Structure formats: C-alpha cells, structure tokens
Amino acid sequence: MSPMELQITATSPEHPAALLDLPWSVPLVDWPQEHLVALPRGISRHVVRFARAGDEVVAVKEVGEWAAVREYGLLRDLDRLAVPAVDPVAVVTGRTDERGEPLEPVLITRHLNGSLPYRSMFETTMRPSTIKRLLDALAVLLVRLHLSGFAWGDCSLSNTLFRRDAGAYAAYLVDAETGQIQPGLSDGQREYDIEIARVNIAGELMDLEAGGSLHPSVDPVEFGVAIEERYCDLWHELTRQSVYPLAKRHYIDRRIRRLNELGFDVAEMQIQRTPDGDAVTFLPKVVDAGHHQRQLLRLTGMDAEENQARGLLNDLETWMVTQEDYAPEDSAPNSGPGSGRGSSLGARPEVLAHRWVREVYRPTVRAVPREVRGDTDTAQIYLELLEHRWLMSERAERDVGLEAAVEDYVNTILRHRPESRPPAES
Structure with missing residues (x-):
C-alpha cells in the first residue's frame, strides 16, 4: 500500500504556505499549545481547535473526508450567496501520524472576529430581553438561508456564532454539515428546519437552566416557540410580493413600519424599477439600544433621541435609494446607511446623508414658521410631518409629497396647538 500524501485544498493561493507549518502528523486533540489560540469554543460532535496560520486565526475541525469536502463546498456556496456564515479556508486530507497510520482529514474555517458561541454569552446570566434579541438574530439568519435555498437541517444555538457590531446583533452559521442548497425550498422543507430549531433551542435553554445559567423568568419552551413565531412573521413580511405604483410610494413606509412593529429594522432596502411600478425588497437586522442615535450622529452630525433617530x-x-448615484449593488450583510460601504461608481453614504440634510431635512423644517413650532425640536417637527404625510397619502391613496404635507400640517395641526397661540391680552 503506497503511503498517503498530504494534500491541502484551499480557497486562496496564500493559505497552503501558511498552513504547512501546522503539525498535521499529530492528532488534533494533542496539538501543542504553541500552535493554539485560546478562544471560547462551542459544543461540537467533532474535535475543534483554534490555531494561528500566518497572520490569521483559523478553526480546525477533524471530520471524515466526504463530510469535510462537502461542507467546504457548501460554505463556499454560502459565501457566494452573501449569507452570514464562517469563511471556508481549506480542507486537509492524506494526514498520517509518525508511524504512518492515517489521521482524520480536517476542515479549516476562518475565525469570525468578535464572535462568541452562545454558551460563552451565558456565562453571566443574560437578561430575557437580550436573549430575545439573540433569538431574533437567529430567526433572521434562518430566513436568509431559506431565501437563498439553503436547508440547514440542524439549526441550533450550538451551530451558530453571535457577534455585536456597532450595536447590531448578527448570527452566523458555523456548521453546514447537515445542509443542502437547492434552487428553492418547499414549505415542508422550511417547516422541518423550523421544527428542528424550536426543539433544539428549547433543549439548549433547558440545559442552561439545569446549570443555573438561565434567567429564572425565561421559559425554555416558550422561547423555543417564540423563534418559530418570529420566523413566520418575518418570512411573511419579507416574501410577500411588493410592487408599488409610482404614485403610492407611501406604501414603502407602511412596510417599514410593519417591520419596526415586529422589532426589526431595515439594514438594506433595494428598489427595482419595473413596468408596473417599484419592486421593493428588504434586508432585516436586530439592533441594540442607542444604535440609531450613533448611526445618525455619524452620518449627519445630528443628535436625536433613539426613536427619533430611527x-x-x-x-x-x-x-437615498431614489438617488441616481446611490449604489446598492455594493451593499453587503449588515450594510446600510452608515456602513461606510459604497460603490466606486456611486456616492458614499455620508455624502448622500449630508445631501439629504441640505436638500430635504433643512428646507422642510424651515418651511414651518417659527411661531407655530413652540418648544418642539426640529427632529420631532420633521417626524411629525412625515407622519402627517403618511396619513394624508393613505387617505389619498397616493404619495402627496412633503410640500403639501407641510402646508396642511401647519394650517390644520400646528396653528391650533395651545403653545402656538399668542398670549391673551390682559
């Protein structure tokens, strides 16, 4: 029998050279500390270690060759689909120990900076509201996977990494071993994934409860059911057909309001011109308190309350999406206004934001006479005008525009407020 030869199949030409220095002739469980990086690991059916390869930190997982090659291919497909998942780096086969005995192949993925497995996040008792946001992030991930035609087969907290990025909570798939990609998923395939998620999450929370790491007010079964409900609500809002006539652009506001009521914010919005109107698609995200304030301040220099900023x-x-130099094609997961991303062919978000302040926000606020504003700050005035415009547009079944909304709001609302009336003569 001819000796096995070490083979490294990598996504980049630079990776093999950096990987060659790792001790492939040693079982992963026995790798020396000099090669390892101390990072929190989640629960896995396989031996997993974090190691340094050149300038990168990678996760190394021992698994059968067929499974390693298959998962490597699936992760590459998910990367092409821009779905949040760990990045594949390489598959190493043909490993043998010093006696020539075969060792299991490994799958190598890039460590996701700033991410944590769920058990590490529960080392200190997590508040129910934070747990809810994490499960919302997992629901977003599951929806995005299904929209891409990926059936997970083993959705769970253990197979997910969570990361906070500028206040946003994001979930990333870390184990694609049981998954498969198809042109589209049937309702039955999606329902199977949801059922697996519900059972797995309830079980994982029960495990935390038994170890004293779960907040006493959290019911594992209820939270398992909750992710199913959140998924279904989000799937409906994101997949129902939305083609709006040009004269009824206010319908877009209605969709955004509905997503906000579900507790999600719009990370990315795409409008595609069609013969029948404007087709709109949304990309949701889950955000932490204060996120909108920081984002608005960074983009425009405006300081507002959280709900105002939203x-x-x-x-x-x-x-922004109505501007000719807006470049949505360069957007990525969790990119939206303030992400700093922008196409070389389009204006940066900061440039568009300042144009919006100069051409839309300030002229609209200045159109409201000072004597009828009272003590209301300009951000609140603008938001009230948006609300009035939306109500007028709903009644008219067309977008009435800001100019008409300002005139009507000043004459029918602001001039009749007590603080807008001149003091009575004594």
Whole structure:
C-alpha cells in the first residue's frame, strides 16, 4: 500500500504556505499549545481547535473526508450567496501520524472576529430581553438561508456564532454539515428546519437552566416557540410580493413600519424599477439600544433621541435609494446607511446623508414658521410631518409629497396647538 500524501485544498493561493507549518502528523486533540489560540469554543460532535496560520486565526475541525469536502463546498456556496456564515479556508486530507497510520482529514474555517458561541454569552446570566434579541438574530439568519435555498437541517444555538457590531446583533452559521442548497425550498422543507430549531433551542435553554445559567423568568419552551413565531412573521413580511405604483410610494413606509412593529429594522432596502411600478425588497437586522442615535450622529452630525433617530434614518434610506448615484449593488450583510460601504461608481453614504440634510431635512423644517413650532425640536417637527404625510397619502391613496404635507400640517395641526397661540391680552 503506497503511503498517503498530504494534500491541502484551499480557497486562496496564500493559505497552503501558511498552513504547512501546522503539525498535521499529530492528532488534533494533542496539538501543542504553541500552535493554539485560546478562544471560547462551542459544543461540537467533532474535535475543534483554534490555531494561528500566518497572520490569521483559523478553526480546525477533524471530520471524515466526504463530510469535510462537502461542507467546504457548501460554505463556499454560502459565501457566494452573501449569507452570514464562517469563511471556508481549506480542507486537509492524506494526514498520517509518525508511524504512518492515517489521521482524520480536517476542515479549516476562518475565525469570525468578535464572535462568541452562545454558551460563552451565558456565562453571566443574560437578561430575557437580550436573549430575545439573540433569538431574533437567529430567526433572521434562518430566513436568509431559506431565501437563498439553503436547508440547514440542524439549526441550533450550538451551530451558530453571535457577534455585536456597532450595536447590531448578527448570527452566523458555523456548521453546514447537515445542509443542502437547492434552487428553492418547499414549505415542508422550511417547516422541518423550523421544527428542528424550536426543539433544539428549547433543549439548549433547558440545559442552561439545569446549570443555573438561565434567567429564572425565561421559559425554555416558550422561547423555543417564540423563534418559530418570529420566523413566520418575518418570512411573511419579507416574501410577500411588493410592487408599488409610482404614485403610492407611501406604501414603502407602511412596510417599514410593519417591520419596526415586529422589532426589526431595515439594514438594506433595494428598489427595482419595473413596468408596473417599484419592486421593493428588504434586508432585516436586530439592533441594540442607542444604535440609531450613533448611526445618525455619524452620518449627519445630528443628535436625536433613539426613536427619533430611527425614524430619520428610515426616511434617509427611503430617499437615498431614489438617488441616481446611490449604489446598492455594493451593499453587503449588515450594510446600510452608515456602513461606510459604497460603490466606486456611486456616492458614499455620508455624502448622500449630508445631501439629504441640505436638500430635504433643512428646507422642510424651515418651511414651518417659527411661531407655530413652540418648544418642539426640529427632529420631532420633521417626524411629525412625515407622519402627517403618511396619513394624508393613505387617505389619498397616493404619495402627496412633503410640500403639501407641510402646508396642511401647519394650517390644520400646528396653528391650533395651545403653545402656538399668542398670549391673551390682559
């Protein structure tokens, strides 16, 4: 029998050279500390270690050759589909120990900076509201996978990494071993994934409960059911057909409001011109407290309350996608206004944001006479005008525009407020 030869199949030409220095003739469980990086690991059916390869930290998992090659291919497909998942680096086969005995092949993925497995996040008792946001992030991930035609087969907290990025919570697939990609998923395939997620999550939370790491007010079964409900609500809002006539652009605001009511924000919005109107698609995300304030301040220099900032950013995003130099094709997961991304052919988000302040926000606020504003700050005035415009547009069944909304709001609402009336003569 001829000796096995070490073979490294990598995604980049630079990876094999960096990987060659790792001790492939040693079983992964026995790798010396000099090659390892101390990072928290989740629960896995396989031996997993974090190691340094050149300038990168990688996760190395021992697994059968067929499974390693298959998962490597699936992760590459998910990367091409821009679905949040760990990046594949290489598959190493033909490993033998010093006596020539075969060792299991390994799958190598890039460590996701700033990410944590769920058990590490529960080392200190997590508040129910934070657990809910994490499960919301997992629901977003599952929806995005299904929209891409990926059936997970083993959705769980253990197979997910969570990361906070500028206040946003994001979930990333870390184990694609049981998955498969198809042109589209049937309702039955999606329902199977949801059922697996519900059972797995309830079981994992029960395990935390038994170890004293779960907040006493959290019911594992209820939270397992909750992710199913959140998934279904989000799937409906994101997949129902949305083609709006040009005269009824206010319908876009209605969709955004519905997503906000579900607890999600719009990370990315794409409008595609069609013969029948404007087709709109949304990409959701889960955000932490204060996220919108920081984002608005970074983009425009405006300082507003959190709910005010959310409304202003929604209006900014709606306006941005109507601009000729807006470049949505360069957007990525979790990119939206303030991500810093922008196509070389389009204006940066910061440039568009300042144009919105100069051409939309300030002229609209200045159109409201000072004597009728009272003590209301300008951000609140603008948001009230947006709300009035939306109500007028709903009644008219067409977008009435800001100019008409300002005139009507000043004459029918602001001039009749007590603080807008001149003091009575004594």
